Amino acid sequence: MIEKLKRSASEIYTSRAVLSRLVRQQLTLRYRRTVLGYLWTLVNPLLMMSVMAMVFSTIMKEDVKVFTVFLFAGMIPWTCFSSIVVQSGGAFINNEGLIKKIYLPKILFPLSISLGVLIDSALSFFALFVIILAVGGEVSQALFFLPVAYLLVFVFSLGVGLMAAVATVFFRDLQYVIQIAMQGLFFLTPVLYKKDMLSGVVADLVAFNPVVPFVELFRAPLSHASLPADDVIIKALVISIFSIVLGLGTLLAQEKKVVFRL
């Protein structure tokens, strides 16, 4: 396994040019020939979240400004996670033409998608951050923790994404199952609400939701101007290591079979 991992790492290094091309393709393709072009990547979540902030601050009877910061801080890691997982799910089946014609390290497909999403997410974070400042969000040194938070949520999502990419090749139904599961998981993740607002069965379910610590990693510095609690950081670290080990393990064990099942 270690041997395979080393070989895989050196393969990624030698094909880094392909990786960066694939990432660029992913970033530039979507909004081709639209007037706003890449700006849509920023405008889209901004508009969506503004509507959500307006509606849910009323429902929750919260101050709009406070709630906006709270919501944005939760949406950033959530969107990053769910986009990586959903899009990686199609990584192999959508590149069937290429995989069957030419050898490329299989990990390049989910990895390029995940990196593309990460870049999108980081850029829309800056746009959201401007809004957070505009509505009077607090600026503190805790913000310097955010790159670490991003790294953790990326590693975690990549691990789940790798598993999704491989599993979808074997069970095509999963593309749809993953989308529905993500919608369900969204409501079991304290993005729109605070964790302590829950009770009963739902609270128990949320306690087992692995995404929760990652949301808290972003919420503490952005919404509370403080570093996340130590136990949250450790939880997130353990979960992301677990996820990436499982993801890489799945990929390395199954990657030779992928081409035969496309």
Added chain:
Amino acid sequence: MSKISVDKLSIKFRIYHDRSPSLKDYVANLFRGKRQAAYSDFWAVRDISLEFNSGDRVGIVGHNGAGKSTLLKALCRVYESSDGKVTVDGRVAPLLEIGAGFHPEFTGRENIYLNGTILGYSEAQLRLIEPEVIAFAELEEFIDTPVKYYSTGMYMRLAFSLATAMHPDILILDEVFAGGDAGFMKKATARMFEMIDRANIMIMVSHDHKLVRSLCNRVVWLDHGRVVLDGPSDEVIDKYLESITNA
């Protein structure tokens, strides 16, 4: 010096009788205990041992489904062996299907870079060959148009020009001979011959026996995934054609 050795290579495909298994079937079968054999194994390449050395111009012949393309894909690592081993020394240029990595939304120029990178060219090499590729494809006017607006001929010309722009050690060709009008065909064939000339090892699959005779000095005849005969071109092709007319 380049070298390819194929050692007892076997490649197995699993053929599903009705459809690809869904998650539901999988779970259902788990509970049923005994798994029904909803598939059968098919050996596209079976226990093949071959060695290709520098200077070899190899043609692979055989009827449809003999495992020719599968063998080529195994040499390019697209298919990993189910059993046995393939060792390749030297840079391989796989020309299994030209234009495979093209993206319809990208312009011709962008596709040169995207597909070129996938084919293993470096950024600097691509900048160097870009003008020559465009000129050879006769696409100067349309190079900044998305390739989805290209005619089939334009698309083929660009893909062919790019794929043949470099001279690899090991050249692997699967029925790759360019389409296009007569003028382009002529210059493409010349370019192809030059590329084959310069390659250290060339392996091709073709049903055009005249072409194989003229380009290859060695022919491998495959049947049902096994090697029937391996030897000098004329000898093997004559026997192969004989077997067809006798059958």
